Amino acid sequence: MPAARVTLIRIFYALALLLAVLVLNFSLMHLAPGDVADTISQSMGGADAEVLERIRIDYGLDQPFLVQLGRYIGNVLHFDLGYSFFYNQSVTSLILERLPATLLLVVSAQVLALVVGVVLGVVSARRPNGMLSHFVTFLALFGYSAPVFWTGILLLIAFSLKIPLFPVAGMQDITVTGGFFAHAWDILRHLVLPMITLASIFLALYSRLARATMMEVLGSDYVRTAKAKGLSQRDVVYKHALKNALSPVITLAGLQFSAVVSGAVLVETVFSWPGLGTLAFQSIIARDTPTILGILFFSALVVIVGNLLTDFALRLVDPRLGGRR
Known part of the structure; x- marks a missing residue:
């Protein structure tokens, strides 16, 4: 087709x-x-x-x-x-005002979880019995079992009472003066904790899946053939095996996009992040029906578009999918 x-x-x-x-x-x-x-x-x-x-x-x-x-x-x-x-x-104007904050949080958390998860999964798959592999297994169990709001509260307590390195509420400090880079750095510092909180559970999923698929691909015939031809371990892993190992991870990322959006509601509430999650929470408390309907519609739109983009990304990674019915 x-x-x-x-x-x-x-x-x-x-x-x-x-x-x-x-x-x-x-x-x-x-x-x-x-x-x-x-x-x-x-x-x-x-x-x-x-x-x-x-x-x-x-x-x-x-x-x-x-x-x-x-x-x-x-x-x-x-x-x-x-x-x-x-x-x-x-x-519409309310959603457009809050949308950039939510997109920044959701996209950065998803990218962080994908990149770190794939890297940990690939490295641990090369040494399945090593310490890093056991660490990835522990990270997956901990990240998947810990509720996202609980992780956020722990980070909030740790970095507000014990180690005050990052801001714990809001998106930016109104007292910050300076140019673009000063404001960008301030937003980045506010983003760190909610981004890590939202990415934690998905990082665990992606790292575990990347490890399992990479171990399966490394044991396939064409990888053994590539090794027999004298290719370096780096070329075998990153030029031949990684493409096939990425497809299940990208598929899972698309399926989990709705969970990322729904998880953002809890994370934004915990950290007072001024996005659609906080707007949804306040609208539910106020029983603001038009706003609730608008947020539900827009969230569905984001999830559907995310799944479409995931499908296109899979076709780029594996061109053979373009010919499947």
Whole structure:
């Protein structure tokens, strides 16, 4: 099957899945007890039936469910995710304000986990009975079993009370003066702890999987043939074996992207990182339905796009996938 056709089919499935997620999220929020009118009236200290009815008319809640759903889907297609009554601004602008912080955290954590995990897995696979291999096994067990919020709290306590090397809250210090590099360095220092916290569980997964796949590939016939031809150990490992060993790791990284996004909610809450996770937490507390729906939709969009990019990355690593049905 031609690569262009495969790409179009993937994009079509992605759009269909995004539409299904949009309908499901809206339906679940519609079935939940209470509505926007109840929440607004509570924030006002109470309201009579006439005021509640007026609010429902203003927000279109007096219309049948299918009419509300169709209107919402139409608004989303026009990049209108609604209006936040809690923050008193459009949901789209709210998400765009918080998006850079979340993308910085999620992407940096994923890159850190992938790079360090693959390096540890490859090095330990070359000496499966060495100390480093046992360390990777211990790291995988510890990282996978420790809840991400627990790891974050431990790092927060350690680096705020015992070893005050990094900031423990927020994204930047408003007192910092200077040019671009001064502000970039300040953001990087704030990023270290939440990035390590979010990357910890995925680093354990990637290192363990990279170790297992690399050991399997190093025992294959074509690797033994490459060694028999007199190629150096470095060339055998990094030019021949690593490409095939990377495919399962990249696949897992794509499948775990949704877990990275959901884990960011906990990490951002622990470290007061001003991203979509903190916004989601505050919106849930305030029962800000339009903002919650917007964040759910955007999170689904990020996960679906991440999976598409993972599929494209697999085709670059292993061109044989382009011809598979």
